[in-house]
Amino acid sequence: MNATRPGTMKLALGPLLYYWPRETVLAFYRDCARWPVDTVYLGETVCSRRRELKLADWIAIGEDLARAGKEVVLSTSELIESDADLRTMHSVAGNGAFRVEANDMAAVRALAGKGPFVAGPFLNVYNAGTLALLAELGAARWVAPVELSRDGIAAVVADGPPGIETEVFAYGRLPLAVSARCFTARYNNLTKDHCEFRCIEHPDGLALDTQDDQHFLVLNGVQTQSASVHSLVAELGEARAAGTDLLRLSPQSQHTGEVVAVFREAASGALAPHEAAARLAPLMPAAACDGYWHGKPGIVSVGASPAPK
């Protein structure tokens, strides 16, 4: 372990969690081909009603990105309820072209024994015993749950199976909860089945504040996220020391390419932690937080990341 050498970590762009118009998504990933990310996760993971892009579209995007030298991973949905959801999951799992990130145990079952897969952040891997089980079934990489602290991740890595890659959610609004109910539809007095796809109006989520004006959460359809932007940009040395192999950056509607660039420089050691945090601040849609990393409430900001102006 070497806390001063963050240079060997790869950057991964997490799956797009919001609902954007088709052309916006296509343009986003065209740009992404030029960004210094190593891995790109693709697919609709939040809501099966979102249909701007079909699986074939995601695969076409993936082929372009693969040609640009990216590792492409297709992610399965974080919540499977219906037969249609199961069919979609199987189509993703059996896509034949790209590696798959499993986000529930039905997907793990579909992928087990059929080659390497990624154990996604919603599988609740909180200990080495669970990680060993997933590795046995074919997981070549795991993404830590957002709640798991630096020390927790380090302990799982230390006691976990050898050779498995560790990915950590390093930037973005935190996906905190998922429900059968759509809170964006509820806000609009609509039912989920007749939601009018209104979440497309909120490219970074719909802001929810406390009654004393604290920016607290954002509503993203059936998913609830933190309002603050979790950022480990000033903690990459620690991340490396904890055993992180990949840093997951979550797409946002503006400046994602610049965010990637800052992380690339910071991860290579070209940018000092406080400089990286300062460069990142104006690119963020809200204030920074990093409490989970430090074993504290996720909303807290402990590290060097200053709040944006």
Next chain:
Amino acid sequence: MDQAVAPPAQAVRRMKLVCPAGTPPALRIAVDNGADDVYLGFKDETNARNFAGLNFDDKSLREGIDYAHRHGSQVLVALNTYPQPSTWRKWQAAVDRAADLGVDAIIVADAGLLAYAARTHPGLRLHLSVQGSATSHEAINFYHERFGIKRAVLPRVLSVEQAEKAISRTPVEIEVFGFGSLSIMVEGRCALSSYATGESPNTHGGCSPAKAIRWQQSPRGLESRLGGVLIDRFGEQDHPGYPTLCRGRFVVNGDTYYPFEEPTSLNTLELLPRLQAMGVAAIKIEGRQRSPVYVETVTRVWREALDDCAREPQRFRVKPAWQEALAGISEGHQCTLGAYHRPWK
């Protein structure tokens, strides 16, 4: 195995009643009022109701098992949180304790812990906790194939139709929630509590922990805070409820309302014939944190309802007296069918 005996044509399908026991008195009350199963936890974060004054040590559990068995009830121990790296051994030890004390089953969420239990105590009956977030028969069958689970508790997100399909495609007994506090988020998939307080059901066995709560009288009303975050503000007319995060009133684009849910209780009494016909094995009552009076009332009402339903499902009617009794102990004094009822979504 003996030769198969054909069931009688009019086989009585009888769903088990699974009741909460936060304390030894609650256990006895649940057993006395006709619970088939009682579920409980140890006095630590190995279970999802890790609250002060609740739960069982070895001695009270031994006595509880003895009492339940003498009266024909079974005892299920919930080890339904996720062992953290630093505490993994504590969970292992809890599995061993439960097995050694002779509990009838353990209710587990963590896949690694299920693997340990299946390996170490092959005779121990395993139930998949609702915190395991298995929302399809394929996920449930994963746990069956890997660990031989005998029963799974369905997360409270599925409609009746979805639950029915899951039941028809798994050999695992299915338990569903019948009554109690309704979680709006998928169980095992919610970190809202730890975002505000550092502790969540997955990591510490509790949502919105009491130690993180502050009540403050302010010029604008009585305020409830969780980890410093303002959850709600109450006027004279309001009934201040426990500040569970997803039951708070917040502001979206200038509208102050309950963005997640109104404080309501789940109540599926009217669905009982349907649940029974589709093969639900057990009905779970939430509320290990609730009082003995609560346990007495829900167990009595649900025992009667389940017996009525088993006897004459076609003629089953929800009695007003049942609803009245349940309304008196419901949070928010308002009941809902939750996700079972499609328009709710």
